[in-house]
Amino acid sequence: MNQILNALPDIPRLYTAISEWVACLVYLMSISCRKPPKRTITVLVVGLGVLIGVQYWAGSLPIAFWIFSMCVAVACMYSIIMLASSMQALTGAYVLARAFVLAELIASLHWQIDSFLRPPTSTIHAPASIALLVAIYGGCGFLAWWGERRNFGVGDIDPPGRSVFIAATISVVTFAMSNLSFVSTNTPFSGRVGLEVFYIRTLVDLCGFALLYAQQEQVRENQASAELASINARAYSQHREYMRSKENLEAMGRLAHDLKHQIAALRTEIDPERQSRNFEELEASIQRYGSQQHTGNPVLDVVLSTKERICADSGITLTVVADGSLLAGMTPIDVSTLFGNALDNAIEALKKVDNPDRRLIKVALFSRDRFAVLQIDNTYASHLNWKANGELATTKRDNVLHGYGVKSIRHIAHKYQGEMTLRAKDHWFHLCVLLPMVNGQLKPTAASATL
Structure with a gap:
């Protein structure tokens, strides 16, 4: 049949x-x-x-x-x-x-x-x-x-x-x-x-x-x-960089302090004007490496001081107005990851800007209506590749290994019940992270508190 x-x-x-x-x-x-x-x-x-x-x-x-x-x-x-x-x-x-x-x-x-x-x-x-x-x-x-x-x-x-x-x-x-x-x-x-x-x-x-x-x-x-897994790996990488930078800054601070005393002693012994001018330049150079940011958060101080040196070496002007006390409640690894990724992305974009006068980064951390607000603005020159869902795609060739910087920032924002927004206008790129504060502190969500 x-x-x-x-x-x-x-x-x-x-x-x-x-x-x-x-x-x-x-x-x-x-x-x-x-x-x-x-x-x-x-x-x-x-x-x-x-x-x-x-x-x-x-x-x-x-x-x-x-x-x-x-x-x-x-x-x-x-x-x-x-x-x-x-x-x-x-x-x-x-x-x-x-x-x-x-x-x-x-x-x-x-x-x-x-x-x-x-x-x-x-x-x-x-x-x-x-x-x-x-x-x-x-x-x-x-x-x-x-x-x-x-x-x-x-x-x-x-x-x-x-x-x-x-x-x-x-x-x-x-x-x-x-x-x-x-x-x-x-x-x-x-x-x-x-x-x-x-x-x-x-x-x-x-x-x-x-x-x-x-x-x-x-x-x-x-x-x-x-x-x-990639976000966590990037977070731990940023944290390791923070620990190394902290040790380097402490060592450089001690070196700068000792050298200042040595220069002061040498000045009393050497009188020629040219020699004095050279010593002044040396002192200014040492002062740059001995200076540190003081925001009220020691982790943020290290991250900003490290990025400030990188910006100086790259011809980038970094302006910071930050109240680090607003980050109370955020873990050190999240602080280093949040600011490290945001500033790394800005520095990477500014390396493509040819005009030295346009290499600018502005960092602001302030409070507004029971929220801690982080704003990082930087100029850019290359074309931005926006995805159909509003996300920013990486401009690097290896998009499998790259592109997790912004995702890490968003992940941390969500972890503390906040949100991240990206915006570009008139060749300025604006990153804003809005974090709610409870009793003057940031509170991670219960699901992510153990991550």
């Missing part, structure tokens, strides 16, 4: 096209890297018409062209996703695999329920059938969007190539297994009765979608773990 008993009619081509369109809409609404609304709407409207046309065209072809026509429909879905978003090609393929399985699931589930509930004398154009179509397509689309927005709505979608391959494999296997009964009923995995065939198809599509959902959950967790 190689025929399906009591076979149900094929899913109408129009319904298949609508399910594919709904799946594209779900993922375009879930991701944060969409094109402007006007373009997205235009792509969706045109895309719906193209999908309907492709499905009716495929229906006029011999059954031997079934796989080919499915490939054309999938290509149309991919075009809709790519034209309405700013994703990379590989990322678009990853989203397409999920959208295709979702489209198969919605179409199969609706047709199975509709065929079971619809009276023999009724048609698919009856009001009850149309209402069921809207309810199932809309309900499934909403549930899928509600679940996927958590996976795709925050940050960039950047799945590894291996994950894209796995998603594509799951999609192909799901499609093949769910449609196996239509190819042959003489297999251990095929159904032989109409409703049974569609039950198998719906169940396999549901399992495929669940696998893809679980895969994205795992990818997201892996990325979050890798990002947190």
